[in-house]
Every structure is written in C-alpha cells, then in structure tokens.
Amino acid sequence: MQSLTRQTFIAGLALAGLAFPAAAFAQGAAKVGAPAPAFQAVDVEGKTRNLSEFAGKTVILEWTNHDCPYVRKHYNSATMQNLQKDMAKEGVVWLSVISSPPGEQSHVDAAKAKDLTVQRNAAPAGILLDPKSVMARAYGAQTTPHMYIIDPEGTLAYMGAIDDKPTSAASSLEGAKSYVRQAVAELKAGKPVSEASTKAYGCVVKYAPLS
Amino acid sequence: MGHGVGMIRDCDGIMRRYFGTRILPGAMLALGLFAPGLPLAAESAAVTSPRVTATLLSSRDTVAPGERFKVALVQKLAPHWHTYWLNPGDSGEPTQIKWDLPAGATASEIQWPAPKAIRVEPLVNFGFEGTVLLPLEITVPADARPGETFELKAEATWLVCEKICIPEEGTFSLDLPIAAVGTVDEAAAARIDAAIAALPKPAAFRGKLRDDAGKLVLDLPGLPAGVTDLRFFPVSDTLIEHAADQPFTAGDKPALTLTRSGAFKLATPEVPGVLTFTEGGAPRAITLLADADPALMAAGGTVAPEARPAVVRIPMPAEGADLTLWAALAFAFVGGLILNLMPCVLPVLFIKALGFAQLAHRSRSEVREQGLLFLAGVLLTFMALAVAVIALGSLGSSVGWGFQLQSPPLVIALAVVMVLIGLNLLGAFEIGTSVTGLGDGLASRGGRLGAFMTGVLAVVVATPCTAPFMGAAMGYAVTQPPAVALSVFMALALGFALPVVALSFAPGLLRLLPKPGRWMLVLKQAFAFPMFATAIWLIWVASVQSGPQGVLAALVAVLAAGFAVWLVGVTRGSFARRAFGSALAALVVLGAGWFTLQNAVPGAATDARAGDIEAWSPERVAALQAQGKPIFVNFTAAWCITCLANERVALSRQEVKDAFAKLGVVYLKADWTNRDSRIAKALAEQGRAGVPLYLFYPARQEAQAEILPQLLTADTLIAAAERAGGRNAKTAALP
Numbered sequence: 001m002q003s004l005t006r007q008t009f010i011a012g013l014a015l016a017g018l019a020f021p022a023a024a025f026a027q028g029a030a031k032v033g034a035p036a037p038a039f040q041a042v043d044v045e046g047k048t049r050n051l052s053e054f055a056g057k058t059v060i061l062e063w064t065n066h067d068c069p070y071v072r073k074h075y076n077s078a079t080m081q082n083l084q085k086d087m088a089k090e091g092v093v094w095l096s097v098i099s100s101p102p103g104e105q106s107h108v109d110a111a112k113a114k115d116l117t118v119q120r121n122a123a124p125a126g127i128l129l130d131p132k133s134v135m136a137r138a139y140g141a142q143t144t145p146h147m148y149i150i151d152p153e154g155t156l157a158y159m160g161a162i163d164d165k166p167t168s169a170a171s172s173l174e175g176a177k178s179y180v181r182q183a184v185a186e187l188k189a190g191k192p193v194s195e196a197s198t199k200a201y202g203c204v205v206k207y208a209p210l211s
Numbered sequence: 212m213g214h215g216v217g218m219i220r221d222c223d224g225i226m227r228r229y230f231g232t233r234i235l236p237g238a239m240l241a242l243g244l245f246a247p248g249l250p251l252a253a254e255s256a257a258v259t260s261p262r263v264t265a266t267l268l269s270s271r272d273t274v275a276p277g278e279r280f281k282v283a284l285v286q287k288l289a290p291h292w293h294t295y296w297l298n299p300g301d302s303g304e305p306t307q308i309k310w311d312l313p314a315g316a317t318a319s320e321i322q323w324p325a326p327k328a329i330r331v332e333p334l335v336n337f338g339f340e341g342t343v344l345l346p347l348e349i350t351v352p353a354d355a356r357p358g359e360t361f362e363l364k365a366e367a368t369w370l371v372c373e374k375i376c377i378p379e380e381g382t383f384s385l386d387l388p389i390a391a392v393g394t395v396d397e398a399a400a401a402r403i404d405a406a407i408a409a410l411p412k413p414a415a416f417r418g419k420l421r422d423d424a425g426k427l428v429l430d431l432p433g434l435p436a437g438v439t440d441l442r443f444f445p446v447s448d449t450l451i452e453h454a455a456d457q458p459f460t461a462g463d464k465p466a467l468t469l470t471r472s473g474a475f476k477l478a479t480p481e482v483p484g485v486l487t488f489t490e491g492g493a494p495r496a497i498t499l500l501a502d503a504d505p506a507l508m509a510a511g512g513t514v515a516p517e518a519r520p521a522v523v524r525i526p527m528p529a530e531g532a533d534l535t536l537w538a539a540l541a542f543a544f545v546g547g548l549i550l551n552l553m554p555c556v557l558p559v560l561f562i563k564a565l566g567f568a569q570l571a572h573r574s575r576s577e578v579r580e581q582g583l584l585f586l587a588g589v590l591l592t593f594m595a596l597a598v599a600v601i602a603l604g605s606l607g608s609s610v611g612w613g614f615q616l617q618s619p620p621l622v623i624a625l626a627v628v629m630v631l632i633g634l635n636l637l638g639a640f641e642i643g644t645s646v647t648g649l650g651d652g653l654a655s656r657g658g659r660l661g662a663f664m665t666g667v668l669a670v671v672v673a674t675p676c677t678a679p680f681m682g683a684a685m686g687y688a689v690t691q692p693p694a695v696a697l698s699v700f701m702a703l704a705l706g707f708a709l710p711v712v713a714l715s716f717a718p719g720l721l722r723l724l725p726k727p728g729r730w731m732l733v734l735k736q737a738f739a740f741p742m743f744a745t746a747i748w749l750i751w752v753a754s755v756q757s758g759p760q761g762v763l764a765a766l767v768a769v770l771a772a773g774f775a776v777w778l779v780g781v782t783r784g785s786f787a788r789r790a791f792g793s794a795l796a797a798l799v800v801l802g803a804g805w806f807t808l809q810n811a812v813p814g815a816a817t818d819a820r821a822g823d824i825e826a827w828s829p830e831r832v833a834a835l836q837a838q839g840k841p842i843f844v845n846f847t848a849a850w851c852i853t854c855l856a857n858e859r860v861a862l863s864r865q866e867v868k869d870a871f872a873k874l875g876v877v878y879l880k881a882d883w884t885n886r887d888s889r890i891a892k893a894l895a896e897q898g899r900a901g902v903p904l905y906l907f908y909p910a911r912q913e914a915q916a917e918i919l920p921q922l923l924t925a926d927t928l929i930a931a932a933e934r935a936g937g938r939n940a941k942t943a944a945l946p
Contacts, residue, residue: 068376069377069378105374142301197475197476203375204336
C-alpha cells in the first residue's frame, strides 16, 4: 500500500466504477494541492456532468442533506443561499451533491431536489445526484455540509468545514468565519489558501453500501 | 438573663454556628427517602425524547459549604442511537453542558468516559451507546449558608445520531439543601462512582508520535505485553483519519500505525488521547499523552489554534478530595485561633501569658518548655475529644463539636469548672501546681504539670463555644474516616495552641506586654466574672434541660466543689491531715456527683409556656393543616442564644401576639434543648442541622412551609403571618 498511493488507487477505482476493498475508508482520496478527483455524475436535469467541463473555472462542491440539522442551520438562515449567490457573482460554479442512497435520509429524486431549490430559494449552478455514493467515496465526503473548492487548474484548493462553528445552533452563525469565502477570496487574489484543510462538521454522509 | 449574660451573648452567632455543626447524617439520609415534596432526591426530572432519556444525577442529597461533590449527566439512549465523545470522529458533536450555578460555585469539565468507535460505514463516529454517565465535579462556595438551597441548573445540548442526527437539548435543575454536613445519596453516588471507576486511567508511560514515510507512528513504550484490540482516539479531530485501520506492531517496540488526517494539524507538541485495548480478556482504557517528534511538528504541523481545547481529562480524585481536606484543615486551624478569644477561654490564656511574662525575666528556656507542655496538654485533650466523637459517631450517635451540651451532667460539670476557675481567679483558694498552673500565682516557676494542665483546662473551657470557621471543619471531620477526622481535630488544636506557644517562643512578643504589677491582679480578678457568667448560663441550660431538679443538682455540685477545694486548702500540713482532707473532699465530690446524676435527668423540664403555645409534633402540624389553619413553628433550644434573643425581641412582642390572634395563627414550639430524634428529623427535612428554625405554614392544605430568617423581627413575623394567614383573613372578613 505504501508504494501505490491510496489516492491514485481509490481514484482509479472510483473512475472505473468498481467495487472498493472493504478496508477502504472514506477520506484520503481528495488531497489539497493535488488534482481534484475526477467525477462523472448526473444532475437534476438528467445531464451527465464531468469535472473536466469546468476547466478554467473555480468549482465549489457542497455535500448536502436537506434534513440534516447542520445543513438546515445554513439554509434556514439563508446563509447558504447568500453564499451561493455571492459565489455565482464571482463566476464560481457551485455544485450541490446529494450522496444518500435510496432508503436513507435525504435521498431525493431530481424533481424533489429541484423543488427543494425553489422552496429554499437556493442558487446552485447545479445539483448532482450520487445515489451510489461514488462521488462521495472519491472525495471522502464525511459530513453534510462538507465543502470542496477546486481551482481553475483542477487542483483541490480547499476541503473541510463551511465555517469555524461546529454546531447546529443557529446562534453560532453570528461571527462565524466562512472558510469558503476566505479561500475563494485568497484564490482570486492569487494568494495561497491560508486554511486549506479543516475538519468538516455536520451529520454523517449516508453512504450506499458497497455491493 | 441579667447583665452577666451580655458577655456570653457575644457568642450569639458563634453558638449558632456551633450547633449548626451538629450532624444527623443518618437521619437526613433516612429522610431523603420519604420526605414528601422535598427536593432531597438526587436526580433531576428527566428530559425525554424517543431517542434519549437524560437526567442530572447528584451524589449528594445535601451539600456542605466549601465541598466538592460529583454529579453526572445521564443519557439513556435508545438502541442504535449514540451521542458523541469529545472528538466526535468523522461527524457529530460532543455533548456540552452550560451551567447556571449559584454565585461562587464552579463546575469542572466533563470527565469523558472512554469512547467507542461506532461504525457508520465507511465512516466512524466516536461516542457512546446504551446508558452513558458524563461525570464532573461541582464545588460549593465556602460561604454557602446552611439552611439555604444550592440550586444546580444546567443546560445541556447533544447531538444524537443513528444514521440521521437530531440535535437535542435539555434544562436540568436540582435543588440541594445546604447543611453543615453534606449527605450522600448512596444509590446515586454508587452509580457515579462506578462511572468514574470506569474512566480511562492515566497511562504510566508517554507515547511518541513520529512520521514514517507519510504515515504516523505512535510508539507505545511501556505498553503491557499481550494486549490486543488497540485503538487510539485522539482528542484532536485533525490528527488522523478516524476510520482508518490502526495496524499494531507488537514486540519490544509496540507501536500503532495511524493515517494522517486530510486536515492534518498538530496544535501542540503534546498530543492527548485515549488508548483502548484488551488485556487479559478485559477491556481497558488509558489516557495517553504522546510527544510529537520535532520533525513531525516542523513538517506537518500547521500550528493552528484548535476550536476545541486539546486536553486530556484526567480522572478526578476519589471521594474526600484533597481540596476539601485542606480547606477543612485550614478552617479548623483558623477556628482554633479564634477560639482563643472566647470569653471563657481568654482569661485562662491571658493569665498563662502573664505568667510567661514574669517567668521570662528569669528563664527563657523554662518559658519555652512551658509553652510546649501547654501545647501537649491542648493536643492530648483535643485528641481525647476527637476519639470520643469518632467512637460515638461509629456507635451511631449523631455528635459533633459540643455534643456534650445536650447532656445535663456534663453541662453541670462545666458550670462547676467555671465557678472554680472564677474562685481561683479571685484568689479565694490556691490549688497549687499539682492541679492547675493558675493557682500558682503569676510568678510560678515550677509549673510543668501546671502548664500541661492549663492546656487541658483551656480546651475544656473552650468546649461550650465554637469559633467561626470551626463549624464547617468539624462538620467535615465527623463524616470522614477516623484518620482524617483526627487530622482536622489536630489542626484545630494547633490553631488553638498557637498564640500561647508563639508567645513562649518569642521573647519579643512578651516584651510587648506591660510590666507586671498591680494591674495584673486586678485584671485577674476581673476575669473571674466572665467565668461566673458562663456558669450562670450553663446552670440555666441545666434548668431547662432538667427543670428545678437540674438547678438543685447544679448548685449542689458547685457547693460541693467549692467545699472540697476549701477542705483541701485548709488540711495542709501533715500527711494525716492531708489524707483526711482529701478523703473527705473526695467523699463530698462523689456524693454531689451522685446527686447530680440522680437529678440532672434530661426531659424533666417543665414547660413554662404561655397559654396559647402548643407543643409541636408532625401529627399536630398535619392535623392543623387539614383544618386549613396557618401554623407557626418555632424550633428552639435553651442553649441557643439566638433563639432566646428572637423570643425576647420578636416572638414575645404584643403586636406579634395580636397579629397571630387576629389571623388565627397556631403557634407550635419544638424544643430541642434535649435530644429529640423527631425534631432532628424535622430540622433535617428543612436542610438544617440545628436551631433556630422558624416555619410558617400557609392556611392551605398541603402547602409548603415558608422558612423565616434566623434573626427575627416583629415586622418579619407579622408580614409572614399575613402571608400565611392571608386567605383565611380575607375569607373571614367576608360576611
């Protein structure tokens, strides 16, 4: 295992759509400073999206679960929607990712996902459905929310928490530091991301069992 | 109660404190089980959801000022649900408690139990399933007042997850009565102690964390051989990949191989965590500190402040925490020092000091010797007292400092001692060096035994009084194992002996005293009167305990004692004369002693009560409550100066009597002058260990009594009577 890095190993498997070895754990595939794991997922419009199509643009991945109290904290207060809109203005592509398999909390079909977006006045550029948790495994998504920022060169620039207040209490939003805003601002200014890897917090991502 | 008692009244608060120290742990404990409606239960109301039933559990029913005690947040989880450890793992959030405590009280951090790795494939959470107790310690402020309530309030938040997660919160409150001595809720304490016993123990070794080709290696030198199933749970959530396997290398260099976190950070060069493993088939958990290799710090360590304090919770010490013991020792010492100023003690010590002053002109070493002998006398007498208290305590008697004042013969014996000292100070007789150092005259030289006996005597005359600080210390002592109790008593003794011993060792201090002269004689004689005043008070206490027979016994005892010392004084000279004198004196004393024991019988007191005051009993209270009458209960005792002062300045006032009559208040009196277990129980129910206690039951059935302040005024009483009788009065006013 030492010579063959787990990163390439797992990424390779993910791309091939193959089953994982049982010993594999979620994180470790994505690494800040390394090329972001490629993905291929169907969005709510039925279109297959690839990471490669966003080359030259900054991409934000947001793992989400609309029933998770931590996600709700950010949506009920419109914090997340405002962030999405601000990022759109900056020319950043925002992709929400739903990895829950059928039977798990927050598993949604395309119609329901679109409905949620309207209801919540959310503004992602796209919503990716990942019911087999392939993309989640490729990135090692652990929680909802779990945020990833990919720079225009396809390098992973940030992964981790949305902000520095790891709680579901709405009161924590006031004075919270947005790691996402910070990273995007630094990227835009051509500076290195000062806090490029933080501990994500939230509900556990519900993975589809390996079959 | 004439003029003379005024001096004793200085003991007012002191006496209250002193009786505040009387402890009834057994009674309180028993009462905790069936006192209706009283907040003695040591577990808060439960906060429930379909997933969690949570309560706040206290090891104590009753808490004492200055002590630390244990509580635990209990979470009973539904099957498959879990709450989180300090580091929740890949997702989740640890349980948090926000305390709202009385001023001066503090709560420790949660003492985290060893976590379990709960798999949510492919992720992992660190947390707890089943029933989890999160123990911690609460410190009661030293100035908490017995009789009041210690209100423990906590707001806890936790995330409970199966796969889906629900944030929950609960508010918990426990009202614990404050008493001189805390009482343990055995069942709750056993549960908390079991949880504490299961906490991870500090490792006997330190780990070392180093880099090995991108992996993290945790060296575990000192790990017992033959252990299996190891797992390291770091406190920091940015150290390792939580779900990764942790391959174990056994052998003479045991080590775990860990996988660096994607968000790897080393906040400190010292990495705390918990190591769990199986040893000899049994699960074990230790708290481990690992030193990060400097290279690792340099390479991987983005030294960033952690959102969460990265501290290993070291299990708290067991019951009888050091702080409390030290506090008790300090309190006892200071209390002993102050005890020197009590009106019955000061004369004895002052005369001793004057003796030193004269002696110092001749021999410093002799003064020092006398100081040490005095110390020995004090220490031995306190030790004897301690042994008596411990022995009685182990026999099930509820005793503390000053318990002897509930025994009429001992009260009388003390009165006799006071009278004899008074007579001696007046120069009415000289006892000689063989009995006390006092009668020797101020310039005594040879008083070795005298110095020792002065120490004994000083303690004996001090026993009716309690100084500030002593109460809490004594209260603590009697609940502790004998060795601890003895240490507290010794601290008291050292504080008590300090001024005299210091004086004997510091010639400079002696020089501060004025030159010996006639003023000494006058002062010595003047000091006789506080002793007589104390005697009067004690005889009066005996009169209340044993009625007229008690007074007769006391006065006969005083007469016999006086006669005996006179007899010994006049029969000096030949051996035959002395033998005759001593024998006769002994006979007189024995006879008087027998007479005293025959007559000074507790409970013989006849009640000199005003016509409309009834004797208290729980049944009477219940019956009157059933009739919907407002009830005033006066818990009092003859030896309680505060009680008597209240009766004089408030209870016996005409306007109070009028108000009681108008509102139909029934006045019940519970007299605790003699031992009475029912009264002791009733006091304990209100969180008290002593009198005075004033209760006003409103004119409603089942209503809780209002506790009035310990210092009463007529206005307080009338206002309370109006509150209690309010409904009745209004109803009565209607046509």
